[in-house]
Amino acid sequence: MKNIKKTSSRHYKGLFPKGLGVIFFTNLCVNFCIVTFLSTLVVYLTQTLHLHNGEADSIFGAFMSLAYGSAIFGGYLGSQFPTLHLLKWAFFFCVAGALVAAIPHVQMLYVGLSLFITGFCLYGPNISHLTSQLYEKDDLQRSAGFTVWYMGVNVGAALAAFSAGYL
DSSP: OOSSOOBOGGGSSSSSOTTHHHHHHHHHHHHHHHHHHHHHHHHIIIIISOOOHHHHHHHHHHHHHHHHHTHHHHHHHHHHSOHHHHHHHHHHHHHHHHHHHTSSSHHHHHHHHHHHHHHHHHHHHHHHHHHHTTBOTTOTTHHHHHHHHHHHHHHHHHHHHHHGGGO
């Protein structure tokens, strides 16, 4: 693998490899941001940009389709380029997309959503690939590592669900 030296369960101290905690908190933070962004998008479109509900729903649906559909392309890029390098670009594009989309103009919204989709397609498949690189294929702790990875997704989404209502 390109980025991370693989270890087996007998080569690291404690229950999990060193990078898994970073991946957990990265997943937590990124999913918090994504779920908050998604849960406030239609409200932003209707209240700030004064779009009709049907138009806002159409934009939201197209955004979701493109965001999740583009993960195939992000997975392909993950097999061609270093995973950590792609994740750095994913963060850059997601943050830039959210900031540009916050500019109250419809054209800037589309630019921001495009940037966010680009970041999302790079993040989704490559963070799980990074987790798999922490373990040997036959490592007994691999399943537990992915459970921790998925807990970061769920905790971030849950925190976003509770906090997005206050925005």
